[in-house]
Amino acid sequence: MNSYDVAVIGSGPGGYVAAIRCAQLGMKTAIIEKYSTLGGTCLNVGCIPSKALLDSSHHYEEAIKHFDTHGIEISGDVKVNLEKMIARKQAVVDQTTGGIDFLMKKNKIDVYEGLGSFKDATHVNIAKNDGATEEIEAKNIIIATGSKPSNLPFINLDKERIITSTEALKLKEVPKHMLVIGGGVIGLELGQVYKRLGAEVTVIEFMDRIIAGMDAGLSKELTKVLKKQKIKFNTSHKVKSVERVGDEVIVKADNKNGEEVEFKGDYCLVSVGRRPYTDGLNAEAAGVKLDDRGRVEVNGHLQTNVSNIYAIGDVVKGAMLAHKASEEGSMVAEIIAGQKPHIDYNLIPGVVYTWPEVAAVGKTEQELKDAGIAYKSGQFPMRALGRSRASMDLDGFIKILADEKTDEILGVHMIGARAADLIAEAVVAMEYRASAEDIARMSHAHPTFAEAIKEAALAATEDRALHV
Numbered sequence: 376m377n378s379y380d381v382a383v384i385g386s387g388p389g390g391y392v393a394a395i396r397c398a399q400l401g402m403k404t405a406i407i408e409k410y411s412t413l414g415g416t417c418l419n420v421g422c423i424p425s426k427a428l429l430d431s432s433h434h435y436e437e438a439i440k441h442f443d444t445h446g447i448e449i450s451g452d453v454k455v456n457l458e459k460m461i462a463r464k465q466a467v468v469d470q471t472t473g474g475i476d477f478l479m480k481k482n483k484i485d486v487y488e489g490l491g492s493f494k495d496a497t498h499v500n501i502a503k504n505d506g507a508t509e510e511i512e513a514k515n516i517i518i519a520t521g522s523k524p525s526n527l528p529f530i531n532l533d534k535e536r537i538i539t540s541t542e543a544l545k546l547k548e549v550p551k552h553m554l555v556i557g558g559g560v561i562g563l564e565l566g567q568v569y570k571r572l573g574a575e576v577t578v579i580e581f582m583d584r585i586i587a588g589m590d591a592g593l594s595k596e597l598t599k600v601l602k603k604q605k606i607k608f609n610t611s612h613k614v615k616s617v618e619r620v621g622d623e624v625i626v627k628a629d630n631k632n633g634e635e636v637e638f639k640g641d642y643c644l645v646s647v648g649r650r651p652y653t654d655g656l657n658a659e660a661a662g663v664k665l666d667d668r669g670r671v672e673v674n675g676h677l678q679t680n681v682s683n684i685y686a687i688g689d690v691v692k693g694a695m696l697a698h699k700a701s702e703e704g705s706m707v708a709e710i711i712a713g714q715k716p717h718i719d720y721n722l723i724p725g726v727v728y729t730w731p732e733v734a735a736v737g738k739t740e741q742e743l744k745d746a747g748i749a750y751k752s753g754q755f756p757m758r759a760l761g762r763s764r765a766s767m768d769l770d771g772f773i774k775i776l777a778d779e780k781t782d783e784i785l786g787v788h789m790i791g792a793r794a795a796d797l798i799a800e801a802v803v804a805m806e807y808r809a810s811a812e813d814i815a816r817m818s819h820a821h822p823t824f825a826e827a828i829k830e831a832a833l834a835a836t837e838d839r840a841l842h843v
């Protein structure tokens with residue numbers, strides 16, 4: 376039987392990063408993955424393929440809507456070849472997952488393909504896909520088994536017409552009318568992909584606003600912009616039934632007045648969140664406790680109730696984000712190696728990759744109000760930037776919230792072109808506990824979208840933005 380210092384179960388951005396960091400720190404490491412490709416949800420059916428399709432569909436939309444204004448004339452039709460678009464997406468995925476194979480070899484990590492399940496607290500059985508089984512022993516075990524799409528109890532996901540994000544990433548045709556249940560990140564990103572490719576898109580959301588976890592100002596602006604792009608929104612709608620009749624999908628929901636509303640489409644994307652995944656793990660054999668929501672229970676050191684077993688990523692509490700999983704992967708490896716790492720969960724940024732992009736870090740206005748913290752707010756519209764006019768990306772704003780007395784930046788909320796990249800400046804500033812005045816006094820290259828961060832900081836400090 377092979378013995379290891381650490382065995383990692385699951386090879387998503389949590390698991391594979393944990394394995395690399397363990398190997399870097401000199402530990403003999405194994406990783407177990409039930410699928411034949413490494414990389415987990417993020418690389419195979421999450422972050423990477425969705426961004427590949429967002430980019431392809433963005434190019435198409437630019438060509439049909441904006442090239443003319445830029446003085447680029449196309450002779451003949453611009454057409455979508457969905458099969459080719461999906462194949463390009465798959466090529467990006469394959470290249471990226473192949474990169475993880477390379478990293479495992481480079482770091483001398485043993486990769487086991489098969490379902491890992493606990494025999495006890497130091498032994499894992501691996502049920503291989505060819506029917507064989509193997510047992511390994513490890514002093515420490517990291518559970519990184521991730522998450523799967525959630526569903527509503529009354530919905531029968533047939534995976535053809537009533538689908539999750541996984542199927543939406545490989546459709547064979549552009550839907551005529553896609554119904555999207557859930558106005559969160561995944562539903563909006565994939566909804567926008569198919570809207571750009573020609574589908575009618577109707578979002579049905581239970582809460583009274585989309586991206587309900589983010590600052591209300593961002594929800595409002597994103598709704599406004601996506602409505603201009605002709606995506607339809609039905610907030611405060613409680614879905615009661617989803618039925619497939621031939622090639623049609625009928626969704627019935629109660630609106631906020633309790634009246635029944637019916638929606639008809641040819642595809643229905645169910646994007647109502649994700650659930651932690653521990654199926655087949657046999658956590659009970661090791662005595663590992665799950666909480667009431669099916670997540671592996673961990674303490675502040677990501678340690679389970681069994682001292683040599685840790686858990687990270689989507690399978691534990693906190694934001695279900697790839698970069699949060701990766702930070703936890705590094706942290707656990709360093710803890711096992713005897714170091715004292717730390718993650719500031721307040722500084723994990725959240726991003727929506729629609730166009731315009733939405734990104735945020737720190738506290739929302741509502742959170743500051745609820746906590747009774749007095750704050751100042753400075754906001755700057757993207758349309759006031761020369762850079763935005765040059766690229767015709769006029770929608771959105773950047774808002775900085777700073778402590779009323781100390782001026783420390785407490786939250787940054789942005790919607791606009793390249794917000795996903797711009798948010799890194801806010802994370803750095805907040806990590807070093809910068810004041811709004813600090814940012815206001817830093818030189819930002821001109822013309823850039825980042826100038827809006829400086830202007831918002833100027834607005835937050837004595838209302839002295841220069842270009843509004």
Ligand code: FAD
Nearest residue numbers: 385387389409415416417421422491521688689695696697
């Ligand atoms: P996962 O990536 O889910 O990996 C877990 C792995 O464990 C899987 O490969 C699974 O097969 C394996 N596994 C499970 N049980 C066992 C077992 N018993 N034995 C062996 N292997 C097992 N996040 C972002 O930050 N940015 C984005 O842009 C983004 N976009 C997304 C788009 C979509 C459509 C989706 C669905 C998700 C997106 N996410 C995004 C979320 C992101 O994918 C997850 O937060 C991230 O993958 C979590 O990483 P993880 O390592 O915890 O788990």
